[in-house]
Amino acid sequence: xxxxxxxxxxxxxxxxxxxxxxxxxxxxxxxxxxxxxxxxxxxxxxxxxxxxxxxxxxxxxxxxxxxxxxxxxxxxxxxxxxxxxxxxxxxxxxxxxxxxxxxxxxxxxxxxxxxxxxxxxxxxxxxxxxxxxxxxxxxxxxxxxxxxxxxxxxxxxxxxxxxxxxxxxxxxxxxxxxxxxxxxxxxxxxxxxxxxxxxxxxxxxxxxxxxxxxxxxxxxxxxxxxxxxxxxxxxxxxxxxxxxxxxxxxxxxxxxxxxxxxxxxxxxxxxxxxxxxxxxxxxxxxxxxxxxxxxxxxxxxxxxxxxxxxxxxxxxxxxxxxxxxxxxxxxxxxxx
Numbered sequence: 001x002x003x004x005x006x007x008x009x010x011x012x013x014x015x016x017x018x019x020x021x022x023x024x025x026x027x028x029x030x031x032x033x034x035x036x037x038x039x040x041x042x043x044x045x046x047x048x049x050x051x052x053x054x055x056x057x058x059x060x061x062x063x064x065x066x067x068x069x070x071x072x073x074x075x076x077x078x079x080x081x082x083x084x085x086x087x088x089x090x091x092x093x094x095x096x097x098x099x100x101x102x103x104x105x106x107x108x109x110x111x112x113x114x115x116x117x118x119x120x121x122x123x124x125x126x127x128x129x130x131x132x133x134x135x136x137x138x139x140x141x142x143x144x145x146x147x148x149x150x151x152x153x154x155x156x157x158x159x160x161x162x163x164x165x166x167x168x169x170x171x172x173x174x175x176x177x178x179x180x181x182x183x184x185x186x187x188x189x190x191x192x193x194x195x196x197x198x199x200x201x202x203x204x205x206x207x208x209x210x211x212x213x214x215x216x217x218x219x220x221x222x223x224x225x226x227x228x229x230x231x232x233x234x235x236x237x238x239x240x241x242x243x244x245x246x247x248x249x250x251x252x253x254x255x256x257x258x259x260x261x262x263x264x265x266x267x268x269x270x271x272x273x274x275x276x277x278x279x280x281x282x283x284x285x286x287x288x289x290x291x292x293x294x295x296x297x298x299x300x301x302x303x304x305x306x307x308x309x310x311x312x313x314x315x316x317x318x319x320x321x322x323x324x325x326x327x328x329x330x331x332x333x334x335x336x
Contacts, residue, residue: 023090023284024251025136041069042245048140053119053176057242060260060269063107069246070100090252094278097246097256098297101274106316108270110237113317115172115194116162117233117264119240122148123178134288136279137250140243141257142291143277147306150292153180156225159193161310166198166219167329168310169321174233188229195226237317238264244274253279253289259309261316271316275300 034043037058049055077092087095128149132138139145151157162173172194177183183191198219244256256276262269277296279289301308307325314323322329 023253023281025253025284025287027251028137031137040242040244042247044243044245045140048243051120051176053240054140054242056267057120057240057260060240060242060262060267062269062272063105066105066272066274067101067103070096072096072247074248088281090254090278090281093249093252094254094276094295094297097249097254097276098300101256102276102297102300104271104273104312106271108268109315110270110317112320113170113237114320115170115174115192115235116313116317117235117238118158118162118173118175119238121158121175121178123153123180134290136253136284136287136289138289139255139291141241142255142289142294143257143275143296144241144259144309146292147309150306155182155193155227156196159196159225159227162313163194163196163225165196165321167325168314168323169319170323171320172235174230174235177229182227186227186229188231190230190233191227192230192234193225193227195223197222233264236264237270238262239313239317249276253281253284255279255289255291255294259312261313271312273301273312 030047031045033046035046035049036043037049037055039060039062040058044058049058072093074089074093077089080086080092081089122145133146133149151161158175159173160168162168162170172192174190174192177186177189177191199222201218201220239259239261241257241259244258246254246256249256254276256274258275259273260269261271275297277291277294279291279294283290311325314325
C-alpha cells in the first residue's frame, strides 16, 4: 500500500507541476518557419540553410541502409515517467533515438587522397555569444559545433585538422571564404591552405639519457602554413556536417547530428556518422543547455575528444601518407 500511495502522490504532483517530472523547453519563434530538403525526413529551421554549403549538406541523400526515424510513443513514456524509479520522458526518448538511429555507416572508401574540402567551417568564438552557445535551440549541431568553435579561427588552427605533419598528412585543405581577418585580401570565394612542414627538434642520439629520449618526438615548424584564394575547390572529396531534427527533440534537451564524407562532383555519400546528445536536465530547467558537457549515446564520441571527429575522415578518405589521431599509431609514425 505504501508504494501505491507514493505512486499516486507522484502522479498528483506531476499533474500539477509537470516540470517536476520532465523539463520541456518551448520552441523559439525563429524556428517557426521550416523548410523541406532532399536529404532530411522532416522540415528544418530555415536558419540551418542560410549558407550554400548548409543547403548542400541537408540535400545529401543517405543510402537506404541508414536507419530511418522510428516513431516514439510519448504518451506511454509520460505514463511510465510517473512511476517512482522510472526514467523521465527525456531519458526514454534519448535512449530510443540512440538505440534505433545512432551509428556509423561506410559505403565507399578512397585511396591516396591529396587534399580535402571542409565544407562548413565556423567563425571564431569571438563572433558568437554565450547565450547562443548555451541556448537549447541555438546551435544546429552542438555535438560537433562545440569542437569547431573551440579550435580557433586562424588559418593554421583551421587547417590543422587536416594539414599537420607528421601525423596528419593531407597536402592541403580547402574551404569557403568566411570573411575572417586573415582572409580580407582574398577575393576568390574559396581558400586553399597548405604548405606546413615540420622537422625534428634534435636527432635521436642528441638525447642521451633514457628519461629524455621522449623529447625526440617533438617537432618544430620548418615551412609555415600558406593560403591562397581559388575560384573552385580542387579536392575530390568533402567533409561536412548537419543537424538532424526529430519530433520534440530539443524540447527535451536532445540534439542530433550527422558527419558526412561525400564525393564533391557526384554528391554521393561515402560514409556517415550519426549521434544524439542529451543536455543536463537541471541546467535545462534554468533555460541553459551546456552542450559541451552533454551526454552522448553509449559508445559514442564526445566533443571532448575532438580529434576523433577528424579520424573519421582519415579512415574513409585516407591521405597518401597515413594520417591518424590514435595515440599508438601516432607514436609509431613519430618513431620511424
